[in-house]
Amino acid sequence: MNDTRAPAMPSGGGTTSVAEAASGEPRPRGFAHVESWIFDLDNTLYPAGSPLWPQIDQRITAFVAGLFGIDGMSARALQKYYYQRYGTTLRGLMIEHDLDPAIFLDFAHDIDRSTLAADEALAIAIAALPGRRFVLTSGSHGHAMKTTAHLKIDHLFDGVFDIAAGDFIPKPDERTYLRFLGQFSIEPAKAAMFEDIPRNLEVPHRLGMTTVLVAPRAEHETREAWEGEGGSARFIDHRTDDLAGFLTQIK
Numbered sequence: 001m002n003d004t005r006a007p008a009m010p011s012g013g014g015t016t017s018v019a020e021a022a023s024g025e026p027r028p029r030g031f032a033h034v035e036s037w038i039f040d041l042d043n044t045l046y047p048a049g050s051p052l053w054p055q056i057d058q059r060i061t062a063f064v065a066g067l068f069g070i071d072g073m074s075a076r077a078l079q080k081y082y083y084q085r086y087g088t089t090l091r092g093l094m095i096e097h098d099l100d101p102a103i104f105l106d107f108a109h110d111i112d113r114s115t116l117a118a119d120e121a122l123a124i125a126i127a128a129l130p131g132r133r134f135v136l137t138s139g140s141h142g143h144a145m146k147t148t149a150h151l152k153i154d155h156l157f158d159g160v161f162d163i164a165a166g167d168f169i170p171k172p173d174e175r176t177y178l179r180f181l182g183q184f185s186i187e188p189a190k191a192a193m194f195e196d197i198p199r200n201l202e203v204p205h206r207l208g209m210t211t212v213l214v215a216p217r218a219e220h221e222t223r224e225a226w227e228g229e230g231g232s233a234r235f236i237d238h239r240t241d242d243l244a245g246f247l248t249q250i251k
């Protein structure tokens, strides 16, 4: 019985087969060539277990309830319907109800960040990255600045690209990535993208970026199950539940 594994390991198994080569990317992309480091904000630059995203989520529900004069359960259902159909609840409200995005964003991001401590390990790891660093978020610029300030990493970025800069078209729409890359003259083949939502890494990988999924082992505790689809996909080069630790190991 103990011998059964031996014949299952063909000699030369470590080489790339023709089939692998023909199918695209047999090996995960590395970081030696990377000049631009791109980070999602929520649940990526701070841990998914932090009490930030649940607050935003609840305030969006409250906003929808107040806007339509409906109860919390109905508002929740409508919020998630917009989110699934349009990528963000905000975009659904803008398209279907001509909502002023500034009113929504100010309300949704008016949260308590006091429990978010400075992340010294992350600051050191990001500061050591060679090249430029960016935040690419579906939240507002103000939310990104306040949140990174609490983490004490706000001084480490060369630019923040928010949902308004992307004309309120959220990831994973390709237009938003292209607009972001163009604004900062980033060459995607020399960039790496860090994200907690798998589907937001598909376009970056297709454009040539090295992709890293930042997610806890017990996934999808605070996010939707459908968002996690594709978590084992080929467009994800690396995955980690410890962003600072991962960055520190990059050679």
Ligand SMILES: [Mg+2]
Binding pocket: 040, 041, 042, 043, 044, 195, 196, 197
């Ligand atoms: Mg995120």
